[in-house]
Amino acid sequence: MKEHVYAGIDVGGTFVKIGLVTKDGEVLSKTQIPSQIDQPAKNMLKRAAQTIHDLLKAQKNCKLKGVGIGTAGAVNVDEGILYEAPNMPDWKNEPFGEILSDLLGVPVVLDNDANVAAWGEYAYGAGRGSKYMLMVTLGTGVGGGLVLDGKPFRGAIDAGGEFGHVKLDFNGWVCACGCKGCVEAYVGTRGILRQVREGLKKYPDSLLSKVNPENIMPVDVSMAANEGDALAIEVLRQTGEYLGYSLANVVNLLNIQRVVVGGGVAKAGDWILKPAFDAMKADSMRVPGEIVDLLPAELGNSAGLVGAAWLSAFRSGDL
């Protein structure tokens, strides 16, 4: 008898990652194709379908049961439509689900990329064993994805999970979204760099003073911290505290068991995660605060792909 497999697709602005995944989370094979976002979305989906055919052919005894797609941008999960994505400006209201389902003859489910990364970590990564989990992705922006009672949570019109726009200061820094005091404005790339710029006044001899302020990146701050630079350590500690304070909101409101932190900025590791954990505990109410843990993400760049495949298996009732 053939083994059931699910295809996971993770659509980004440059590459589309594609893999075959069992319902136990084993990645049987994976590859990537260029996104070619200047071409119609349908072309990308045709190439993705062909890639899935090729991957299946290379496996023995595998039968495709379903496909999950994660994509940047705003989506309608029930209808499988990508509304729009800032980094793929030519694609609007694209019926990803319908097109790919017609090409492959199996059910297709679409979700946004922050969500599928959360489902991946929940099912097969650092979220394993929890039923109430928040995934936070630290990068240029700050993404979020919620699992509540063992199920993906999206809210009334699939617009929930926006942890990056949980707020920490009524009179605070203005976020890219236009509102004041969002955690993204503090712990996203721009926020960290703003902290560095303001900190250089106090620490003029910091290693970071030698980097062109226009080109400085969070990885420079991590590297400087690893070399013992006081400003860099202070900025990462403060970043962790902002993050932990904001997480306490989610702990008090949702009584989650697990926070998983991924994304490029999270590579700073305990420079950020230790103060984040401590602040989350200190700023939460006693009872929900006692049971919540914080762990680094485990799946790296594969989280979206396996999470999309998991979503397909979850929807099919195969789990």
Next chain:
Amino acid sequence: MKEHVYAGIDVGGTFVKIGLVTKDGEVLSKTQIPSQIDQPAKNMLKRAAQTIHDLLKAQKNCKLKGVGIGTAGAVNVDEGILYEAPNMPDWKNEPFGEILSDLLGVPVVLDNDANVAAWGEYAYGAGRGSKYMLMVTLGTGVGGGLVLDGKPFRGAIDAGGEFGHVKLDFNGWVCACGCKGCVEAYVGTRGILRQVREGLKKYPDSLLSKVNPENIMPVDVSMAANEGDALAIEVLRQTGEYLGYSLANVVNLLNIQRVVVGGGVAKAGDWILKPAFDAMKADSMRVPGEIVDLLPAELGNSAGLVGAAWLSAFRSGDL
């Protein structure tokens, strides 16, 4: 054939409200008995059971299908246990559910009072028609209750829904819970009075300057606002803005459709609710912000009683 009814019980520190409610939310009869919190909890439950018998006897053709209890304090919903409640200090680890179920021979479900008020407004009050709702109770403290995807939400160990401890200022006022910047520290009774005290420096001729600062209550602020007092109007506007800013966190994270605001302080009405609505909209992301509404609670003091009865009907699968 006899009509199925559910009993709702709302246990407070002074009185226990008890009523018979149909699954459509009609209150057939209600009454209250003293809580007598200096006596064992079992005595209160015996008197409550007897009261339910009496109410049933007075009805014709009613069959009791189940009982819901809302109580102040921390509870274990699945086991029907009241762990502890600050205003009922002698009652600890009381198996309310088991005791009452033995007395009445029907299933009994227990929940905390902020939650059952939320379930009541959701099922039969200002939350009707929504599937994702936050109930906020403004009083000495600030309570919260969440309905997500049409179901009561409590989190991993029934400790969720604590909207009062969503935070709005990283360096803000210290809350009774010990943490900085909780919305309760700003819009709870103590927070409003702190705003008044600080505001009197700027508005020394305010009507509120004539009230003994030790005895001033939120209702005095509402009354002064109704008489056109500039400080009172400003404090209630600012209170509404704090509330709305904090609500935007919930909108962005949970993509809720409806906020219902009840409790004594909410009697200030549009002095608070209008700026709260405006701030919630302005501080939310565009997509989830567009669909969310804010309404005053409808059920007043009966919300807990009918919500407890609704929970019993919901658990029985009768809805």
